[in-house]
Amino acid sequence: MSEDIKPEGPGGDRLRESAAESAALRHFRRVALIAARAVLFLFFAPAVVILIYAVVPPPVTPLMLIRAVEGHGLSKDWVPLTQISPHLQRAVIAAEDGKFCLHGGFDWQAVDSAIERRRQGGRVVGASTISMQTAKNLFLWPARTYFRKGGEAYITVWLETLLSKRRILELYLNVIEFGPGLYGAEAAARHYFKVSAADLSPSQAAQLASVLPSPLNWRPSPGGRAGTIEVRARSVQLGSDGPC
Structure with a gap:
């Protein structure tokens, strides 16, 4: 003889609803915790790596890997700033960022000029400082996107906060692209x-600095832009231990 199954009633429904709500809340908390950890990692990871690069040469950069996959090869040889000609230090500052020793990572006057050119329908060029280029080369990819520029600006703040101008220039001159598969002053000079x-x-030095805007297409040659850079470089003042 079968027994009738009695409904649990409103109390049982409330218990099930409460258990479901508790499970959903636990799931939300787990997701929120994972998201918070990811945000903290993205926020502090560049700073941690930059602190490492304050004393250790970068083994490789994203651009080097991209160019290697494209078939350009990879030639680099790290040297300290003391083993890079002051002529080249002056030349790249004169060519790429005349206010390098004065700004905190951003040349706001150049940024304003670039924005104005953009408004007038022109191409945005000339607003990227040596610090910004170093941030891009150490951590990011070469494509021109607002997302990449935002990351570049964020990393630049960390670079300028944690490193000296001397170290930033040293990193720049050792990872910058001087030609297909050529990275850094030593590899390019040789x-x-x-x-x-x-x-x-x-x-x-002026000839090397002249190719930096388009290293895959331009080659060092006397005269022209190189001659202009050489003249400008004479006015760049360097201390006994390097820039600024």
Whole structure:
């Protein structure tokens, strides 16, 4: 003889609803905790890596890997700033960021000029400082997107906060692209002029600095932009221990 199953009633329904709400709340808390940890990681990860790069040369950069996959090869040789010709230090500052020693990572006057050119329908060029280029080369990819520029600006703040101008320039001159598969002053000097980075002449330094806007397409040559850079570089003042 079968027994009738009696409904649990309103009390049982409330218990099930309460258990479901508790499970949903626990799931939300887990998701929120994971998201918070991810945000904290993204916030502090660049700072941690930059602190490492304050004393250790970067082993490789995203751009180096991208270019290697594209078939350009990879030639680099880290040297300290003391083994990079002051002529090249002056030349890249004159060519890429004349206010490098004065700003905190951003040349706001250049940014305003770039925005104005953009409003007038022109191409945005000339607002990227050496610090910003270093941030891009160490951590990011070469594509021009607002997302990448935002990341570049964020990392630049950390660079300028944690590193000296001397170290920023040292990193820049060792990872910047000087030609297909050529990274850093030493590799470029030996490839183009058969000398060490320490022995670059003013003319050779200016020629190397002149290719930086388009290293895959331009090659060092006397005269033209290189001549202008050489003239400008004479006015850049460097202390006995380097820039600024």
